[in-house]
Amino acid sequence: MGAPGAEAAEREMPGGNGYVGRALKRKEDPRLITGRATYVDDMVLPGMLHAAIVRSPEAHARIASIDVSAAAERPGIEAVFTGADLDGVAAPCPMVWAPPGVEVHVPDHWPLAKGKVGYVGQAVAVVLGDDKYAVVDAAEQVLVDYEPLPVVVDPEAALRDDAPVIHDQFGTNKVFEWSLAGGDLDAAFAEADVVMERRVVNHRTAGAAIEPRGALAEWREGRLTLRSSTQIPHIARVILSIQLGLSEERIRVIAPEVGGGFGSKLQVYGEEVLVAWCARRTGRPVKWTATRSDDMATTHHGRDQIDYVRIGATREGRLTGIHARVIQDCGAYHLIEGPVIPTFTSCVISGVYDFAAVRTDVIGVFTNKFTTDAIRGAGRPEATHLIEVCIDQLADELGIDRLELRRRNFIRDFPNERPHGFVYDSGDYDGTLDRCLELLDLDGFRREQEELRNDPVHPVYRGVGFSTYVEICGLGPSRALGPDGWGMQGGYFESAQVRVLPTGSVMVYTGTSPHGQGLETSFAQIVADRLGLAPDAVEVIHGDTDSGPFGKDTYGSRSLSVGGEAIARAAQKVQEKAKRIVAHKLEAAPEDIEVSDGAFRVKGSPEQAMSLAEVATEAYIPADLPDGMEAGLDELSFYDPDNFVWPFGAHACVTEVDPETGRVEIVRWIAVDDCGPAINPKLIDGQVHGGAVHAIGQALYERIAYDDDGQLVTGTFVDYGLPTAAEVPSFETARTETPSPTNSLGVKGVGEAATIAATPAIVNSVIDALRPLGVTYLDMPLTPERVWDAIQEARR
Amino acid sequence: MSTRVPIRLSVNGREHELEVEPRLLLVHLLRDRLGLTGTHVGCDTSNCGACTVHLDGEAVKSCTVLAVQADGAEVTTIEGLAAAGDGLHPLQAAFWEDHALQCGYCTPGMIMAAADLLARNPDPSEEEIRSGLEGNLCRCTGYHNIVRAVRDAAAELRAARAGAPTPEVV
Numbered sequence: 001m002g003a004p005g006a007e008a009a010e011r012e013m014p015g016g017n018g019y020v021g022r023a024l025k026r027k028e029d030p031r032l033i034t035g036r037a038t039y040v041d042d043m044v045l046p047g048m049l050h051a052a053i054v055r056s057p058e059a060h061a062r063i064a065s066i067d068v069s070a071a072a073e074r075p076g077i078e079a080v081f082t083g084a085d086l087d088g089v090a091a092p093c094p095m096v097w098a099p100p101g102v103e104v105h106v107p108d109h110w111p112l113a114k115g116k117v118g119y120v121g122q123a124v125a126v127v128l129g130d131d132k133y134a135v136v137d138a139a140e141q142v143l144v145d146y147e148p149l150p151v152v153v154d155p156e157a158a159l160r161d162d163a164p165v166i167h168d169q170f171g172t173n174k175v176f177e178w179s180l181a182g183g184d185l186d187a188a189f190a191e192a193d194v195v196m197e198r199r200v201v202n203h204r205t206a207g208a209a210i211e212p213r214g215a216l217a218e219w220r221e222g223r224l225t226l227r228s229s230t231q232i233p234h235i236a237r238v239i240l241s242i243q244l245g246l247s248e249e250r251i252r253v254i255a256p257e258v259g260g261g262f263g264s265k266l267q268v269y270g271e272e273v274l275v276a277w278c279a280r281r282t283g284r285p286v287k288w289t290a291t292r293s294d295d296m297a298t299t300h301h302g303r304d305q306i307d308y309v310r311i312g313a314t315r316e317g318r319l320t321g322i323h324a325r326v327i328q329d330c331g332a333y334h335l336i337e338g339p340v341i342p343t344f345t346s347c348v349i350s351g352v353y354d355f356a357a358v359r360t361d362v363i364g365v366f367t368n369k370f371t372t373d374a375i376r377g378a379g380r381p382e383a384t385h386l387i388e389v390c391i392d393q394l395a396d397e398l399g400i401d402r403l404e405l406r407r408r409n410f411i412r413d414f415p416n417e418r419p420h421g422f423v424y425d426s427g428d429y430d431g432t433l434d435r436c437l438e439l440l441d442l443d444g445f446r447r448e449q450e451e452l453r454n455d456p457v458h459p460v461y462r463g464v465g466f467s468t469y470v471e472i473c474g475l476g477p478s479r480a481l482g483p484d485g486w487g488m489q490g491g492y493f494e495s496a497q498v499r500v501l502p503t504g505s506v507m508v509y510t511g512t513s514p515h516g517q518g519l520e521t522s523f524a525q526i527v528a529d530r531l532g533l534a535p536d537a538v539e540v541i542h543g544d545t546d547s548g549p550f551g552k553d554t555y556g557s558r559s560l561s562v563g564g565e566a567i568a569r570a571a572q573k574v575q576e577k578a579k580r581i582v583a584h585k586l587e588a589a590p591e592d593i594e595v596s597d598g599a600f601r602v603k604g605s606p607e608q609a610m611s612l613a614e615v616a617t618e619a620y621i622p623a624d625l626p627d628g629m630e631a632g633l634d635e636l637s638f639y640d641p642d643n644f645v646w647p648f649g650a651h652a653c654v655t656e657v658d659p660e661t662g663r664v665e666i667v668r669w670i671a672v673d674d675c676g677p678a679i680n681p682k683l684i685d686g687q688v689h690g691g692a693v694h695a696i697g698q699a700l701y702e703r704i705a706y707d708d709d710g711q712l713v714t715g716t717f718v719d720y721g722l723p724t725a726a727e728v729p730s731f732e733t734a735r736t737e738t739p740s741p742t743n744s745l746g747v748k749g750v751g752e753a754a755t756i757a758a759t760p761a762i763v764n765s766v767i768d769a770l771r772p773l774g775v776t777y778l779d780m781p782l783t784p785e786r787v788w789d790a791i792q793e794a795r796r
Numbered sequence: 797m798s799t800r801v802p803i804r805l806s807v808n809g810r811e812h813e814l815e816v817e818p819r820l821l822l823v824h825l826l827r828d829r830l831g832l833t834g835t836h837v838g839c840d841t842s843n844c845g846a847c848t849v850h851l852d853g854e855a856v857k858s859c860t861v862l863a864v865q866a867d868g869a870e871v872t873t874i875e876g877l878a879a880a881g882d883g884l885h886p887l888q889a890a891f892w893e894d895h896a897l898q899c900g901y902c903t904p905g906m907i908m909a910a911a912d913l914l915a916r917n918p919d920p921s922e923e924e925i926r927s928g929l930e931g932n933l934c935r936c937t938g939y940h941n942i943v944r945a946v947r948d949a950a951a952e953l954r955a956a957r958a959g960a961p962t963p964e965v966v
Binding site for chain 2: 025026028029030031032033034035036037038039041042044132133208209210211212257258259260261262291292293515516517518682683685686688689690691692693694716717718722724725726728730731
């Protein structure tokens with residue numbers, strides 16, 4: 001076990017104390033391992049009310065009436081509100097994606113339903129009271145009379161002319177349709193000797209952070225404070241301002257300790273707006289905490305695409321063109337950005353391969369299910385699954401070795417502009433695949449596979465599957481993503497403030513909002529090296545809109561490559577100013593001052609030095625600063641990248657399949673990832689392990705399932721199969737380090753990489769195992785039933 | 797509903813006498829009445845194990861135990877795991893050293909479950925650790941480093957028990 005990459009990458013970095021690159025223990029852990037961290041539900045405010053929400057048991061219905069009288073009369077109940085009471089909410093949930101020239105249907109989505117429900121779990125009333133058990137009792141007494149409407153659950157059925165229309169005003173269930181394309185697709189397919197077609201289903205899943213959502217609102221002296229289990233306190237403040245009609249400086253959003261997000265808390269949920277509104281209305285703090293059942297039904301889901309793909313290739317195995325038609329199930333209503341997610345699929349639909357032409361048509365569809373939006377990977381896992389499974393399929397059709405077909409088409413020149421306009425920043429796809437094969441010993445595996453299969457008494461079916469992936473992250477260049485680009489109504493810079501305190505320790509304010517990633521540690525490492533002190537003397541503050549500059553929060557594997565770069569730049573500014581102060585005091589030139597061995601030193605005479613504490617004293621007792629220099633040592637940076645970053649790698653998965661039961665067991669997992677130079681290898685390995693298991697969950701066990709009536713049948717952890725320790729392997733990880741030219745750290749993101757990479761490796765592995773039995777294709781999840789059925793089908 | 801039942805219990809070595817609703821869950825007693833918020837709630841079906849505590853020395857999911865069932869019992873939570881004034885329990889130290897946590901939400905329950913496992917089996921194999929922690933869900937770590945940390949803590953605890961100097965654990 002262990003992580004071979006972790007120790008190997010420890011190294012000295014020039015110009016500092018050498019903390020960058022080291023596998024340091026996390027600064028955030030002591031409070032977490034002793035039970036002293038504070039999550040939203042841990043907080044109690046004087047006079048606080050508890051909220052319970054009445055949810056729709058119907059997937060599609062008109063609300064004929066709501067009788068709250070019995071609930072309101074119960075002891076200890078302060079108030080019961082329904083959609084009709086929400087006049088004070090100024091606007092429905094804004095959906096922030098509006099691409100130029102594309103019509104996107106956005107139905108009003110209110111915190112409590114007004115007149116109609118479109119999915120099971122939709123909030124129709126809220127009960128407030130002193131006791132958290134009593135409000136649940138009272139919620140059961142709210143009587144809602146529903147008049148059921150026809151339900152449509154299948155997105156392809158929803159697109160048909162005879163389908164019930166969910167939102168009458170649009171006259172269709174189509175949400176939008178747009179395309180991202182480049183290169184001459186007709187010519188590419190004309191040139192192809194073989195055109196392979198597949199229908200690939202990427203089913204609906206849940207983020208399933210172990211901490212359910214929760215929010216605590218306080219209205220005091222004309223000001224709202226919302227503490228929420230969110231990834232995006234800064235964005236939430238803007239959106240709350242719009243929804244509540246409240247000016248922004250009167251809102252403070254705090255993300256305290258957040259128990260996992262995985263995209264599911266990259267959201268502003270109705271409940272956050274609702275508790276804020278209730279606190280203002282009642283004058284008392286209001287707390288709502290989701291149960292797991294609430295969470296499964298109404299924390300946004302992810303994936304849920306049906307992809308029709310065509311890939312053209314010459315007989316020699318040169319890929320020519322790829323065309324995908326992506327049908328995205330959006331659910332009944334949008335939250336802040338769901339419809340943009342399948343567009344991320346289009347970015348990397350051609351993977352690591354040198355296609356001359358690429359086209360993706362994306363179609364969004366309303367169904368009577370809950371909203372889909374960003375879940376770890378957000379559109380890119382779908383793309384990688386599709387291209388990496390189909391490359392294997394195509395290789396088999398062409399009779400070319402699956403890895404050989406990959407190698408014949410790898411992109412090798414960087415930066416590389418793809419036909420659809422994206423510029424891959426840097427890469428070495430052969431390098432990660434070579435390292436992966438070295439660790440795997442493919443020839444040895446093939447021999448073992450053959451021997452096991454041919455055992456006359458008890459044949460064992462083992463397979464190996466690969467995924468050679470690239471992903472797009474580090475959101476992002478505002479010009480590409482913004483109103484005139486993809487149509488996101490926002491900027492995607494990141495902010496940082498580095499403040500040296502008078503005694504020489506450092507506060508760092510980041511606009512990102514970490515919730516498990518370990519950024520308090522990696523950001524401190526970046527600053528420590530630039531200012532000549534230890535990471536322990538650097539405190540990283542995040543997740544509070546009242547402290548530090550406006551930021552853009554944490555998602556899309558952006559925190560290090562955008563947020564970390566902003567911190568590096570702010571620290572660099574501090575360093576420059578400190579050098580000028582040191583030069584002035586030591587009578588040297590600023591360019592002759594360097595940070596080394598924990599101090600600012602004169603090059604060539606290292607005994608002439610000042611510590612950061614001494615510099616801070618000069619800065620804050622400004623009796624003798626260089627002419628024209630302002631007091632203080634406190635700098636700000638807003639960094640907006642010129643490009644995305646493009647992490648890549650190669651994963652190999654060995655599975656064993658029991659043909660009698662259809663059960664799949666993962667025997668080995670090798671992950672070779674390249675996210676540029678490591679800041680903290682421990683954190684990278686952790687992200688890879690967790691990301692891969694997230695994908696294993698989708699590939700083998702997890703599925704959000706609705707029945708034909710729109711009832712959620714996987715509404716608890718009993719029915720929704722999160723992998724446990726017993727179902728997953730230990731990982732063999734390694735890294736290569738190809739710097740990104742996009743930022744000065746050279747880093748790329750890694751929070752989503754393994755989730756993006758991993759599902760096709762499993763599916764390809766199981767198909768490889770079962771090929772002798774005639775199984776040639778499988779959609780996820782590879783449940784025993786599905787695998788067994790496929791084996792029986794192939795035998796017929 | 798408003799009937800209240802008197803109970804006495806010891807939590808982390810401290811005696812408490814309280815009156816509780818018969819339906820009150822132990823986890824809510826710990827969190828809401830005693831302010832011990834290190835014990836978390838992650839599901840409503842006893843699957844996730846975030847609420848794991850020790851009841852008379854054995855791991856239980858405190859969301860599935862009524863407070864009245866803990867009458868007369870000794871309860872240990874994550875806040876009371878390390879011996880008083882002793883810093884960190886070897887499991888806590890190993891979780892930190894091995895990066896066996898990310899968001900930290902499942903961590904207290906995971907550590908309490910692991911402590912119970914090691915009390916029953918001081919030298920578990922990787923497979924025994926994996927099956928022993930099957931009742932605790934983690935979404936962040938992929939379990940790899942949790943398994944490592946439990947093995948390392950087991951070695952540390954065995955060495956301590958043998959009175960031997962602590963070997964370097966990797």
